[in-house]
Amino acid sequence: MNIVAIIPARGGSKGLKRKNVLPLNGKPLIAYSIEAALNLGDVSRVIVSTDDEEIAEIAKQWGAEVPFLRPEYLASDTATTIDVLKHTIHFLKENEDFETDHVLLLQPTSPLRTEQHAREALDLYLNAGCPVVSVSLADTHPFLMRVKKEDYLIPFMELPDHKATRRQDLPEVYELNGAIYLTDYHHLMIENAIYTDKVIPYVMDKRSSVDIDDEIDFKLAEVLLIDGAV
Incomplete structure (x- = not known):
């Protein structure tokens, strides 16, 4: 059984330029995901998919494989993560005759996701026999959200019980935090x-779920890492 860890890292990023290689508490952002993957004994290979020469070089320095530079059509804003994963699997099969059974997707923008998180998620996946995704409790409950209609605010979703107006009375809801995805060849x-x-x-807890999209997120992750919060 081959489990491949894939870390997608495009060179162009609008929210925070060059974020994947920016130094975060002494090492490039992408290094956190590479280290988490490398420390998992079940993972056969750790591959960074990138279109960027600098990212590729840094990824190799931290122990990841970069068997190709991502083609231009997969380096645009419109390229999907699914396309990137499928391209990697196709490349390994066609060029190295390597069969990929399972994929562990780690986004490089989740530096507070640790090896332990990845280990627990992988164990859950191997025991469950179906895909696993990391989530955290949603900051804002959808039953408390409002939309504007004809100058007035109306509920985004109707409460199942109109008496449930306190957050603690509402059912727990989760949001994808983008840190960990585990799936198989068939699904992809x-x-x-x-x-x-x-x-x-x-x-995952909220603190470990920080996803870096802009400078504020980056500063938050930096503070949490310096404080030894994770």
Whole structure:
């Protein structure tokens, strides 16, 4: 059984330029995900998919494989993560005759996701027999959200029980935090999806779920790492 860890790292980023290689608490951002993957004994290979020479070089320095530079059509804003994963699997099969059974997707923008998180999610996946995605409790409950209609605010979603107006009375809801995705060959290559009807959540705390999109996120992650919070 081959489990391949894939870390997608495009060179162009609009929210925070060159974020994947920016130094965060002494090492480039992408290094955190590479280290987390390398420390998992079940993972056969750790591959960074990038279109950028600098990212490729740094990824290699930190122990990841970069067997190709991503083609231009997969380096645009419109390229999907599914396309990037499928391209990697195709490349390994066509160029190295390497069969990929399972994929661990680690986004480089989640530096507070640790080896322990990845280990627990992988164990959950191997025991469950279906895709696993990492989530955290949603900051804002959808039943408390409002939309504007004809100058007035109306509920985004109707409460199942109109008496439930306090957050603690509402059902827990989760949001994808982008840190960990685990899936198999069939879902990716046949279903063209990471998951379909059945997926199991791996719940992470809010602090570990920081996803770096802009400078504020980067500063927050820096503070948490310096404080030894994770």
